[in-house]
Amino acid sequence: xxxxxxxxxxxxxxVDNWIWEDAEYFKAWVDLLMMxxxxxxxxxxxxxxxxxxxxxxxxxxxxxxxxWHWDRRKVVRYLALLEEAEMCTTERxxxxxxxxxxNYGIYQDSCxxxxxxKRTTDGTTDGTTDGTxxxxxxxxxxxxxxxxxxxTHTAPTLEExxxxxQTNGISTDTIRFWQYNNxxxxxxxxxxxxxxxxxxxxxxxxxxxxxxxxxxxxxxxxAEEEDELERQLLNME
Numbered sequence: 001x002x003x004x005x006x007x008x009x010x011x012x013x014x015v016d017n018w019i020w021e022d023a024e025y026f027k028a029w030v031d032l033l034m035m036x037x038x039x040x041x042x043x044x045x046x047x048x049x050x051x052x053x054x055x056x057x058x059x060x061x062x063x064x065x066x067x068w069h070w071d072r073r074k075v076v077r078y079l080a081l082l083e084e085a086e087m088c089t090t091e092r093x094x095x096x097x098x099x100x101x102x103n104y105g106i107y108q109d110s111c112x113x114x115x116x117x118k119r120t121t122d123g124t125t126d127g128t129t130d131g132t133x134x135x136x137x138x139x140x141x142x143x144x145x146x147x148x149x150x151x152t153h154t155a156p157t158l159e160e161x162x163x164x165x166q167t168n169g170i171s172t173d174t175i176r177f178w179q180y181n182n183x184x185x186x187x188x189x190x191x192x193x194x195x196x197x198x199x200x201x202x203x204x205x206x207x208x209x210x211x212x213x214x215x216x217x218x219x220x221x222x223a224e225e226e227d228e229l230e231r232q233l234l235n236m237e
Contacts, residue, residue: 008033011107018085028068028078032088035059036101038108046095055104060096153186161194172198 010030019025036057042049045058052058065072079099082088091098161174177197186193 006038009108019087024068024070025078025081029082029087031068032057032099033101033104036099036104052098053100055101055108057099058096059099153189155182155186156190161190164191164194170194170198172201 008030010033014020019029036055037052038054040051040053042051043058050058061072061075064070064075068075070078079088079090079097083090086102088102089100091100156178158174158178161178164170165172165174172194177194180197181190181193188196
């Protein structure tokens with residue numbers, strides 16, 4: 001399905017990905033990028049015409065195992081890792097496995113030409129793009145603006161926080177919590193921030209510390225205290 005000609009692109013940040021650390025896994029990932037379609041295609045499959053979209057490939061675990069010289073269990077584990085890392089998705093049926101590369105278009109469209117770019121004698125590029133450069137600039141602009149403008153949430157009033165804690169039986173210093181987040185800016189929903197705040201308070205105050213060497217369990221201590229009380233009552237008679 002995928003064409004043998006042409007090329008694919010790898011972003012430099014691949015070196016920061018876990019897959020870079022394993023030569024076999026990295027080779028298999030590059031192979032998947034080359035196997036999937038560069039554009040939507042209709043193909044005959046099991047007596048029907050099916051559309052395989054850009055960034056997809058219909059194959060099977062058996063075929064991938066033979067292609068990569070792995071056993072089938074290793075192929076299944078590898079695809080599961082890719083899905084967990086949100087690098088691809090798989091849809092398995094009795095007729096085969098459809099693999100879809102996540103964000104294929106974003107990485108392969110970025111600053112590309114339509115494949116007809118030519119080189120002049122002085123080594124400069126002479127060609128036109130198919131509009132993907134414009135899309136790439138728009139994508140970069142959106143990413144840049146989202147990175148430069150951190151998300152903020154609506155700040156609650158102190159009364160809202162106090163009422164919420166009272167209704168839900170939450171014991172904490174609401175004034176200190178409100179002042180702290182007002183100073184830093186509300187980076188998340190205030191109720192989620194309150195949950196995280198309470199969790200940190202619990203971690204800072206683990207509760208009473210058991211005396212060193214006191215390994216008796218609760219039942220033993222309770223029995224000893226009851227025996228002592230009984231002795232005191234007998235002495236009073």
